[in-house]
Amino acid sequence: MQHSEHDSKSNVRSFLWHAVFLALASNFMDVDTIIPSMLIKAGGTAFHLGLLTAIMLGGTKLFQLIFASGLTVKERKKTYLLFGINVRIISLIAMAAVFFFSPSMSGSTLILLIFILITAFALSGSYASLSYNDIFGKSVLQASRKRFFSLKQTINSIGIFTSALIVRELIKRVSYPDNYSLLFLCAGILLLVASLGFWKLRELPSTVEHKRTLLEFLRMIPAEVRKNTNLKNYLFIINSLGLGISILPFLILYAKDNFGLSFKLVGNILVFRTIGMLLASLIFYRIAHKTNYRKLMTLNLFLGASLPLIALLLNDHPLFYQLLFILSGMFVAIYRISDNGVLMEISTNDNRVLYTGISGAGTILTTLFPLIAGSLIAAFGYTWVFITISALIFISFFFVRQLDCSAKD
Numbered sequence: 001m002q003h004s005e006h007d008s009k010s011n012v013r014s015f016l017w018h019a020v021f022l023a024l025a026s027n028f029m030d031v032d033t034i035i036p037s038m039l040i041k042a043g044g045t046a047f048h049l050g051l052l053t054a055i056m057l058g059g060t061k062l063f064q065l066i067f068a069s070g071l072t073v074k075e076r077k078k079t080y081l082l083f084g085i086n087v088r089i090i091s092l093i094a095m096a097a098v099f100f101f102s103p104s105m106s107g108s109t110l111i112l113l114i115f116i117l118i119t120a121f122a123l124s125g126s127y128a129s130l131s132y133n134d135i136f137g138k139s140v141l142q143a144s145r146k147r148f149f150s151l152k153q154t155i156n157s158i159g160i161f162t163s164a165l166i167v168r169e170l171i172k173r174v175s176y177p178d179n180y181s182l183l184f185l186c187a188g189i190l191l192l193v194a195s196l197g198f199w200k201l202r203e204l205p206s207t208v209e210h211k212r213t214l215l216e217f218l219r220m221i222p223a224e225v226r227k228n229t230n231l232k233n234y235l236f237i238i239n240s241l242g243l244g245i246s247i248l249p250f251l252i253l254y255a256k257d258n259f260g261l262s263f264k265l266v267g268n269i270l271v272f273r274t275i276g277m278l279l280a281s282l283i284f285y286r287i288a289h290k291t292n293y294r295k296l297m298t299l300n301l302f303l304g305a306s307l308p309l310i311a312l313l314l315n316d317h318p319l320f321y322q323l324l325f326i327l328s329g330m331f332v333a334i335y336r337i338s339d340n341g342v343l344m345e346i347s348t349n350d351n352r353v354l355y356t357g358i359s360g361a362g363t364i365l366t367t368l369f370p371l372i373a374g375s376l377i378a379a380f381g382y383t384w385v386f387i388t389i390s391a392l393i394f395i396s397f398f399f400v401r402q403l404d405c406s407a408k409d
Contacts, residue, residue: 010200010202011139011201011202012148013197014197014198014200014201015136015148015152015197016148016151016152016155016197017194017196017197018194018195018197018198019152019155019156019159019194020155020159020194021159021190021191021193021194021197022156022159022190022191022194023155023156023158023159023160023163024159024160024162024163024190025163025186025187025190025191025194026156026159026160026163027160027163027164027166027167027270027274028163028167028183028184028186028187028190029092029121029183029184029187030270033252033266033269033270033273034167034171034180034183034266034270035052035056035118036049036052036053036249036252036253037252037266038114038180039052039111039114040252040253040256041176041180042102042107042110042111042114043107043110043111044111044114045374046253046373046374046377046378047374047375048111049249049250049253049370049374050370050371050372050373050374051115051370051371052114052115052118052249052370053246053249053250053370053373054246054367054368054369054370054371055115055118055119055122056118056122067126067127067130076203077130077131077134077135077203078131078135078198078201078203080127080128080130080131081128081131081132081135081198082195082198082199083127083128084124084125084127084128084129084131085124085128085191085194085195085198086195087120087121087124087127088121088124088125088128088191089188089191089192089195090120090188091117091118091120091121091124092121092184092185092187092188092191093184093185093188094117095114095117095118095121095184096180096181096182096183096184096185096188097181098110098113098114098117098181099177099178099180099181099184100177100178100181102177103177133340133343133344135201135203136344137344137347138203139201139202139203154278154281154282156277156281156333158278160274160277160278161271161274161275161277161278164270164271164273164274165271167183167267167270168267168268168270168271169267170182170183171183171263171266171267172263172264172267176263179263220354221358224354224355224358225358228346229402229404230346230403230404231346231355231358233399233400233402233403234342234343234346234359234403235358235359236396236399237297237342237396237399237400237403238339238359238366239366239396240301240392240393240395240396240399241297241300241301241304241335241339241393241396242366243304243366243369243389243392243393244300244304244305244307244331244335244389244393245332245335245366246366246369246370246373247307247308247369247373247386247389248307248328248332249370250373250377251307251308251311251324251325251328252266252269254311254315254382255269255318255321257382258315258316258318258321259318259321265318265322268322269322269325272322272323272324272325272326272329273325273326273328273329273332274329275326275329276325276326276327276328276329276330276331276332276333277329277330277332277333278329278333279326279329279330280329280330280333280334281333281337284296284333284334284337293338293341293342293345293403294400294401294403296334296337296338296341297338297342297396297400297403298397298400298401299334300331300334300335300338301393301394301396301397301400302394303327303330303331303334304331304335304393305390305391305393305394306327306390307324307327307328307331307390308386308387308389308390309386309387309390310324310327311324311386312382312383312386312387342403343355343359369389373385
């Protein structure tokens with residue numbers, strides 16, 4: 001069952017409202033630059049960075065499986081979407097308060113509070129994304145999805161570029177820790193405004209056959225993976241390409257070890273990364289009607305595999321190293337467009353929450369790598385670890401070739 005074209009257009013406007021203000025907020029809470037640099041400045045080690053990255057990327061996806069078991073039995077999910085977003089808003093404002101009062105805290109207390117609040121922020125985001133995907137799949141007509149994703153990513157990149165310039169100035173001109181306190185406060189306010197767009201969503205009820213326990217839900221997964229080759233290929237792809245996402249915070253740590261981590265460097269990296277996202281989004285928006293997600297993922301695996309290698313080549317060139325983050329931004333933008341798009345195409349309205357949960361539980365490498373990356377780097381050095389990651393990312397080429405993106409709603 002799908003909405004009428006009129007309702008679909010109305011819902012697209014609601015999703016775009018959210019996209020605009022989320023884009024403005026995203027750099028104030030960016031998980032690849034601001035949050036890692038925040039932890040490093042607070043005294044965090046490579047182990048702390050790895051643990052935080054695992055929580056933000058892999059850990060939250062694993063929890064999606066648990067969340068999905070409860071949400072699949074809900075006919076309407078708008079309430080749960082808003083709940084998840086509100087928890088994120090509270091976490092960001094609390095983070096602003098923590099940094100405001102951080103001069104009176106010990107380093108270990110500050111790091112502990114960062115972990116607690118970022119965990120709440122990340123888990124609530126994964127909870128909200130399940131409802132977001134389900135509502136989006138039911139509320140926007142299939143013919144409009146690819147165009148929406150490219151338009152959304154373009155809006156994101158323009159908004160992110162604008163906010164990147166603001167964030168760069170704030171982080172340089174306001175002294176630590178007030179600069180991070182101000183960043184998180186702005187992020188919370190902008191996210192609150194973004195959530196207002198969802199109050200007008202016109203949601204269709206999902207088909208709920210019967211309530212399932214978590215154990216019953218878990219038992220469904222092997223059968224779903226076995227019977228759907230697309231889902232199996234998708235799981236291999238997101239594990240491999242996901243390594244490219246999980247390595248990004250360690251590029252910041254690599255910069256710190258080689259050049260030091262000044263606030264000017266953090267701001268420049270943020271701006272260059274945003275330029276890359278904007279370029280990739282604008283290009284895809286122009287060619288969305290004549291390309292497919294398989295081609296996008298093929299391009300992206302080559303891009304992701306090259307990032308760690310280029311980083312190694314530029315270890316003595318701080319200026320050119322900053323430019324590496326243009327490619328990093330392109331990789332992130334294409335990954336987000338293709339990942340969301342493929343998940344929509346290989347799932348249906350009735351199993352979309354289940355597939356989202358499975359995709360979260362299936363990101364084993366993305367979860368484990370950040371946890372052990374600090375130890376691996378200490379034992380073998382950046383060179384060995386970065387080359388290995390590049391090779392693992394390239395493996396996804398064989399699974400991308402077998403992917404068949406044809407929606408079945």
